[in-house]
Amino acid sequence: MDIKEKIRVIEGFPKEGISFKDITTLLKDGEAFKYTIDEMVNNLKDKDIDIIVGPEARGFLIGAPVAYSLGIGFVPIRKAGKLPGETLSIEYDLEYGTDTIELHKDSIKKGQRVAIVDDLLATGGTILSVAKLIEMLGGEIASIDFIIELTDLHGRDKLSKYPVNSLIQYNI
Numbered sequence: 491m492d493i494k495e496k497i498r499v500i501e502g503f504p505k506e507g508i509s510f511k512d513i514t515t516l517l518k519d520g521e522a523f524k525y526t527i528d529e530m531v532n533n534l535k536d537k538d539i540d541i542i543v544g545p546e547a548r549g550f551l552i553g554a555p556v557a558y559s560l561g562i563g564f565v566p567i568r569k570a571g572k573l574p575g576e577t578l579s580i581e582y583d584l585e586y587g588t589d590t591i592e593l594h595k596d597s598i599k600k601g602q603r604v605a606i607v608d609d610l611l612a613t614g615g616t617i618l619s620v621a622k623l624i625e626m627l628g629g630e631i632a633s634i635d636f637i638i639e640l641t642d643l644h645g646r647d648k649l650s651k652y653p654v655n656s657l658i659q660y661n662i
Contacts, residue, residue, distance in 0.1 A: 494658050496522040497638070511638050513609050517551065526553070526657065529609065530635050531559040533655050537632050540585040540602040541565055545591065545620050546572070552637065553642055555605035567620050578626055582619040591616070599627030601624055604662055611636040614645030621652060 496633050498512040516522050528551070535598050539560060544553025547566040557564035570579055579592035598604060604624050606617060611634075631652045639646065639656035645653040646654050 491522065492528055492659075493522055493527045493637070497658075509660075511640075511660065513548065513551075513612060513637060516637075519649045522596060526637060527555045527559060529657055530556050530637075534560060534605050534633055537605070538603055539605045539632055541598065541604055542602055543567060543593075543598075543620060545606075545608055545616060548609040549607060552609055556605075556607050556635075558620075565593060567591050567593050567623070576643050578623055580619050580623050581616055582628075583640060584615070589616075591619055591623070593627075595627065598624055598627040598629040602629045603632040604629040605633040605635060606631065607635050609637050611639040611645045611649075611654070614643075614648030617645070618648050621649070 496516040498515040500510040503510040524535050541563045542553045542557035544567045546661045554564045575594045577592040578595050581590045634654045636656040639659045642662045
């Protein structure tokens with residue numbers, strides 16, 4: 491199946507000059523969504539993964555079914571102030587300003603093999619911060635997996651010390 495056909499591209503969203511890749515059209519197509527999750531699971535099933543981590547919010551939509559299919563747990567990465575327990579946070583740069591993400595301090599155990607799952611790799615800044623949080627807790631990044639990679643933004647370069655996989659690629 492060509493899942494690229496199931497993704498809607500919206501020019502000029504959220505601002506002029508951006509070509510937004512909208513996965514909601516893929517998510518609402520049961521066959522395409524199942525195929526996408528199955529492809530991600532197939533990539534991870536032989537990597538001895540202990541836990542899946544997904545950043546807010548689309549990483550939840552992709553990571554949770556991947557974790558379920560593998561029979562392992564799922565850890566959400568949230569924006570600051572959204573998690574109720576004791577958290578570890580990291581601030582990272584955005585195009586204009588900074589943002590903070592966090593996870594529960596007890597969510598990753600030392601030595602656990604972690605796969606980070608998200609919908610899209612753009613510049614890599616958010617996912618690099620996720621990886622740093624996991625490593626601060628002693629986790630090992632076994633794989634970073636995306637549905638989409640925007641190759642012209644070179645996010646893979648920022649993640650070069652990790653194994654990175656994407657199902658489809660776009661030049662923006």
